[in-house]
Amino acid sequence: MKVKLLDLTAQYVKIRNEVMEAVAEVFESQYFILGPKVAELEKRVAEYCGTKDAVGVASGSDAILLCLMALGIGTGDEVITTPYTFFSTVSSITRLGARPVFADIDPETYNIDPSAVTNAITDRTKAILVVHLYGQTADMDPILKAAGTSGIPVIEDSCQAIGAEYRGRRAGSMGLAGCFSFFPSKNLGGAGDGGMITTGDEELAEHLRRLRNHGGRERYCHDEVGINSRLDAVQAAVLLVKLRYLDAWSDGRIGNAARYDEVLGCIDGIATPVVSEENRHIYNQYVIRVPRRDELRSFLQDSDIGCEIYYPVPLHLQKCFSFLGGAEGDCPEAERAALETLALPVFTELTPEMQEYAAGKIAEFYRPDGSE
Numbered sequence: 033m034k035v036k037l038l039d040l041t042a043q044y045v046k047i048r049n050e051v052m053e054a055v056a057e058v059f060e061s062q063y064f065i066l067g068p069k070v071a072e073l074e075k076r077v078a079e080y081c082g083t084k085d086a087v088g089v090a091s092g093s094d095a096i097l098l099c100l101m102a103l104g105i106g107t108g109d110e111v112i113t114t115p116y117t118f119f120s121t122v123s124s125i126t127r128l129g130a131r132p133v134f135a136d137i138d139p140e141t142y143n144i145d146p147s148a149v150t151n152a153i154t155d156r157t158k159a160i161l162v163v164h165l166y167g168q169t170a171d172m173d174p175i176l177k178a179a180g181t182s183g184i185p186v187i188e189d190s191c192q193a194i195g196a197e198y199r200g201r202r203a204g205s206m207g208l209a210g211c212f213s214f215f216p217s218k219n220l221g222g223a224g225d226g227g228m229i230t231t232g233d234e235e236l237a238e239h240l241r242r243l244r245n246h247g248g249r250e251r252y253c254h255d256e257v258g259i260n261s262r263l264d265a266v267q268a269a270v271l272l273v274k275l276r277y278l279d280a281w282s283d284g285r286i287g288n289a290a291r292y293d294e295v296l297g298c299i300d301g302i303a304t305p306v307v308s309e310e311n312r313h314i315y316n317q318y319v320i321r322v323p324r325r326d327e328l329r330s331f332l333q334d335s336d337i338g339c340e341i342y343y344p345v346p347l348h349l350q351k352c353f354s355f356l357g358g359a360e361g362d363c364p365e366a367e368r369a370a371l372e373t374l375a376l377p378v379f380t381e382l383t384p385e386m387q388e389y390a391a392g393k394i395a396e397f398y399r400p401d402g403s404e
């Protein structure tokens with residue numbers, strides 16, 4: 033048996049006709065950039081996330097960059113964030129000449145630790161960029177409280193967490209703005225790159241609409257410098273089709289996660305994901321913490337089971353950020369997670385047979401003699 037980490041074809045074949053019809057409609061209209069499809073998707077995503085507005089952009093990375101640009105963040109400013117995330121969370125900060133200040137993670141959820149955030153606040157802190165890693169929101173209440181006290185805006189990197197909930201609130205609706213990615217491997221993935229920013233602040237939304245289109249107020253009149261980061265109509269058309277299935281797909285992932293929890297949770301040494309009862313984890317990734325991680329990874333790969341390390345090098349230790357002076361030991365929990373965690377296949381269409389095979393191989397690795 034072969035089990036991929038993610039099988040997008042298994043999803044596509046079920047919605048092929050709808051997707052192709054929606055794409056054909058865009059081609060017939062020859063309206064490719066922004067336009068009515070993008071406006072409709074913005075409306076639907078805002079509704080889905082529980083925000084007033086949403087702004088379609090070219091990628092999740094641009095969504096983060098544009099939010100920081102809109103806040104006027106630049107040289108000398110500090111942005112508090114996590115070292116244990118996808119690269120562009122942090123590169124968006126350094127691209128603007130600002131300084132990422134790393135707050136270590138909670139070892140159970142792998143999300144930024146609220147007390148580390150509080151300790152990192154200085155009078156140069158211009159934003160807190162929280163990441164909802166793997167599909168589970170960070171512990172937002174204490175972070176929002178600390179930020180509120182100091183008057184610091186909170187941006188939610190929700191690229192892995194569309195539809196995730198924290199005490200009844202959706203990812204992207206708790207801070208000033210939420211950043212989403214439609215990279216094909218996300219729970220809501222497009223047919224290429226795409227992204228969205230959700231916000232309840234209408235002025236910010238209008239500002240972001242200008243910034244994504246070169247900063248112009250009207251055509252060829254620029255009060256400030258923006259970028260070209262528009263969402264295209266083909267992406268919006270595909271995403272509008274897929275958005276209708278998103279909750280069912282995420283529920284499928286949640287079901288798969290529950291089955292892994294049951295089987296893997298009773299193997300000595302394996303830490304399955306920790307989720308608070310009040311929260312909805314949408315499992316963009318199902319990540320376990322294990323002893324002998326690299327050996328397990330090779331064993332699974334040899335057994336044709338896809339698995340991956342997210343992320344092997346914490347960002348404070350990346351070469352390109354060495355000018356920040358980060359060193360080993362700065363964020364011990366992020367460093368330990370980078371050595372001990374492994375993502376398993378959890379996609380919606382994973383069959384019970386595939387899952388049994390994958391879980392069985394993991395059990396075999398830790399109990400070679402078949403003991404209980």
Ligand SMILES: *Cc1c(COP(=O)(O)O)cnc(C)c1O
Nearest residue numbers: 091092093118191192213214215
């Ligand atoms: C995917 C992702 C991004 C970047 O999104 P792109 O659309 O690929 O630019 C940023 N942050 C996190 C946490 C992500 O998972």
